[in-house]
Structures are given as C-alpha cells and as structure tokens.
Amino acid sequence: MFMKRSPKILWILATLSGVAAVAVFAWFGYFSGIVLSSRGTGSVVWNSALLPRGWQTYRADVWSVGYPSNFDVDIREADGAVSFRPMEEPEAKTYFLVKQESMSLDAYRIARDAEGYLAPTDVMISNYSAAKYVIGNAHTEYVVSYHDGVIIVSSDDIDDETIAIMFATFTIKTE
Numbered sequence: 001m002f003m004k005r006s007p008k009i010l011w012i013l014a015t016l017s018g019v020a021a022v023a024v025f026a027w028f029g030y031f032s033g034i035v036l037s038s039r040g041t042g043s044v045v046w047n048s049a050l051l052p053r054g055w056q057t058y059r060a061d062v063w064s065v066g067y068p069s070n071f072d073v074d075i076r077e078a079d080g081a082v083s084f085r086p087m088e089e090p091e092a093k094t095y096f097l098v099k100q101e102s103m104s105l106d107a108y109r110i111a112r113d114a115e116g117y118l119a120p121t122d123v124m125i126s127n128y129s130a131a132k133y134v135i136g137n138a139h140t141e142y143v144v145s146y147h148d149g150v151i152i153v154s155s156d157d158i159d160d161e162t163i164a165i166m167f168a169t170f171t172i173k174t175e
Contacts, residue, residue: 050066050165050168050169051066051169052066052068052165054068054069055067055068055069055169056068056069057169058073058082058084060082060098060100061173062100062146062151062172062173063098063151063170063171063172063173064169064170064171064173065084065096065098065166065169065170065171066165066166066169067084067096067166068086068162070086070087071084071085071086071087071095072084072085072086072087074091076099079099079101080099080100081097081098081099082097082098082099083095083096083097084096084097084166093156093157094139094154094155094156095155095156095157095160095163096153096154096155096163096166096167097152097153097154097155098151098152098153098154098170099151099152100146100149100150100151100152101149101150101152102148102149103149103150104145104148104149104150105129105130105131105143105144105145105150108131108143108150109131109143112133117133117135118133118134120132120133120143123142125142125144125153125170125172127174128144128145128146128172129144129145130142130143130144130145131143138156138157139154139155139156140154140155140156140158141153141154142154144172146172151172153167153170155167
C-alpha cells in the first residue's frame with residue numbers, strides 16, 4: 001500500500017516545488033525584465049542578475065553595465081567613450097571605460113602590435129571572442145569582437161571590488 005502512494009506524493013511534491021520556484025522568481029523580480037507590448041510581441045530588457053541593490057544600469061545600443069549611484073557617467077565627445085568614476089575623484093584615473101570602434105578584432109590586434117604592445121591573451125566575454133591587453137603596471141583592456149567592430153572595456157584598477165562588480169555586470173546584447 002505504501003508503494004502505491006509514493007508516486008502520488010512525489011507528483012504532489014514536484015508540483016508544489018515548481019509552483020514555489022515560479023513564486024520565488026516572481027517575488028525577486030527575475031521576470032520583470034520581460035516586457036510585453038500591447039501587440040503581444042516581447043522585448044527583453046537586459047539587466048545583470050549580479051547588480052547590487054542601489055546600483056544603476058547604463059544602457060548603450062549594444063551593451064550595458066551596472067554602476068554605483070555615487071559614480072559620474074561622462075561621454076567623451078571625441079570618440080564616444082563612456083567613462084564611469086566616483087563623483088569625488090579626479091579624472092586622472094580610468095576607473096571603468098567603454099568605447100566602440102569600427103574595426104575588426106584582427107585589425108585592432110595588428111594596430112596594437114604595430115604600436116609595440118605586448119601580445120594579448122585570448123578570452124571570451126558574453127560568448128564573444130576578446131583580447132585582454134595588460135598595459136603597463138595597472139591598465140587592463142578587454143577588446144571584444146562584436147559584429148563588424150569592437151567594444152573596448154578598460155580600467156586602471158581591475159582588482160578594486162567595485163570595478164570587479166562592474167566587469168561582472170557588463171553585458172553585450174546578443175543577437
């Protein structure tokens with residue numbers, strides 16, 4: 001008799017576990033990134049699940065990154081680079097910088113090689129090929145191949161906890 005009830009009890013427990021899992025996702029807002037328009041088509045708002053409470057998200061056309069609310073966001077006129085730094089800090093240090101260039105990753109590597117930079121390390125970022133350059137003692141640059149261009153993410157202090165979280169929340173729009 002006990003053997004006949006076990007499958008029913010397991011079925012009930014599995015159903016309750018599924019309902020509980022959906023409730024947890026709804027409660028913590030994991031479904032909030034899916035927005036349905038009135039026509040029923042879906043668009044996804046990309047936020048990192050690693051975004052700490054109280055942080056903001058900066059969204060460009062093809063990438064986004066989380067940053068603390070006490071950071072300034074500046075867009076350089078010359079090259080369109082977006083820099084992030086604490087409000088009270090001078091601009092002498094690159095805390096976190098993202099820029100896009102319209103050249104292939106191979107062309108970027110050739111240009112860096114011609115300028116005398118050390119060979120990069122091959123890495124993957126958001127499922128895209130990337131090259132990691134360590135320049136001098138502190139500056140690190142990740143050059144990500146994205147379609148017909150590159151996205152360059154760099155910092156002078158990747159060991160800083162805040163900068164490490166920003167790197168972790170950096171996402172590229174996948175298509």
